[in-house]
Amino acid sequence: MTPTEHDPDGAQARVFRDLLDDEIEALTARIESTRGRAGHDPNREPGAGLRGQLAEAHRLVAGLIARYPELRDTRRSSGR
Secondary structure, three states, X not given: OXXXXXXXXXXXXXXXXXXXXHHHHXXXXXXXXXXXXXXXXXXXXXOHHHHHHHHHHHHHHHHHHHHOHHHOOOOOOOOO
């Protein structure tokens, strides 16, 4: 076994990465569902707040990968 398999910080980072991946997936779906809706405010693009949240989630993933490079290619294999 490698030392990272017993690293609680790395394990916690992997869990957080999985949660962020779920959040990114959910936000992306919500943004896509707002496109094309009639009756939105022409001065404010639909989903703008959601895109801000999506950018923040991606920023957090990037921060995790910077701190834990071993997370770069680790994603759950749940058929995504």
